[in-house]
Amino acid sequence: MTAQVLDGRAVAAALLDRVGREVSEFVADHGRVPVLATVLVGDDPASHTYVRMKANRCLKAGMHSHRLTLASSISTETLVHQLRELSDDPAVDGILLQHPVPAHLDERAAFEAIDPAKDVDGVTRTSFAAMAFGEDGFHSATPGGIMALLDAYDIPLAGRHAVVVGRSAILGKPAGMLLLARDATVTYCHSRTADLAARVAEADIVVAAVGRPGLIRGAWIKPGAVVVDAGYADNTGDVEHAAAAERASYLTPVPGGVGPMTIATLLAQTIRAARQHEAARQPSVQPVRGAI
Template sequence: MTATLLDGQAVSRRLLDETAERVARFRDRHGRRPCLATVLVGDDPASHTYVRMKVNRSAQVGIESRRVDLPASTSTEQLVKVLHDLSTDPQVDGILLQHPTPAQVDERAAFEAIAPGKDVDGVTGASFAAMAFGSRGFASCTPAGIIRLLDAYDVPLRGRRAVVVGRSAILGKPVGMLLLARDATVTYCHSRTVDLAAHVAEADIVVAAVGVPELIRGEWIRPGAVVVDAGYNPGNVGDVEFDAAAARASLITPVPGGVGPMTIAVLLAQTVDAAERHEAS
């Protein structure tokens, strides 16, 4: 392997340390801790694991957690009411709705029930608009974590050709917006893209966010390109054929240990941002 690893574990630890210091200062000034409410619908084991990790990381940096667990039979209307109540609760600074939700839930309607000022996971339409227009709001956590990780390794973005493979509302689309805001030239690719290999081969930066194991072949990677694998599939396999890609790339994220740790660290940092804005308003 010739590529240097983009170590999300190390970069996220630094961000968590900074966040813990901010929490301590916030507590000293305001006499309370920032509060993150997590909402989980159903019994999906992976979702329970993710929420538990977020609650544990919150405790490590001093953020108060309020966990709301709802049965798998919860309707859209019931979930929307819970999110509305949390949005109007002055003791709550940030809200995270763990996704995916059960099939009967209109997930987009649920996301939109979160007040933009508490949308620390960056999932609402208002948050996406803020990313697209460069106005004040909260970025989607995984895309924002990717940008922080690239910055930590001094990866230049201005003028670079970036190919994003995937167009989900909370990962593919917003990471493209954030790259565009940094003056990268962005191409979105997806399941209907003709000759995906040719697009990837032209990229200085590849962001794989499609959820298909090893869809991106190593031989497609331009020598010296930066590869960010935001996919996570069973067996700790990403969306990129890792060994073959690492032989050609200059920098590459491991799976796990690359993008994932950054997501939680950004979530907690944005929770402190939300708390500070609430106190200033």
């Protein structure tokens, strides 16, 4: 068996084409361009690269990217203030705080300063609750991208056993919630899990979300399983790919699998937020008493 590639680049390109059409329609209807504000703290080269990539994708989709770069020495209070200002700015539709932020900052406090209506990266408690309860809201961008990628290949989820390796608040945990909402049976694994190999071997769907190259051995993969590698470190994923490809039915490449879907999901949620903001600005029409 040789795994079929889950081609995130191709699926993301199709999604971004749709986003571009939706942006054009939005501009024609409302006379303004949707705006995604990106907040970058510090001078980490990888973070700068990611923000630049997102800005370029915004431009190609017809959106405006408003970039705010802050010194690594700022306080949590200053960061929270800046994010609240963006939340209050009617010209801004979506807000992305590039993570991780410098270690001295309270990242959770910063995330919670983002208006949930502009949380297009799905990092607030409100967004997580919406994912957990199956309510309308924004998905965490990478887990949301994973779900869109699985759907693009018509991979059934209901009744299947999904093992999520990793429990971060913006990747592992929400990925499990989204799979659970689609009627998969979900097991979370983490650094304290006993016999990780055995847990992975039980999985119909594996989502690797740790950032430790080669953590998931190919020999652990159940024959025919679907493997989504969301880990990334030194241009390598969490899964031992060559060996996993001999056993899995579907497998994401690294790079070119989950990464492109993250950005595409972010922009899809930004145009959705822009439409919701315009709908909220429209005055509600109340019936006139006595009218015929």
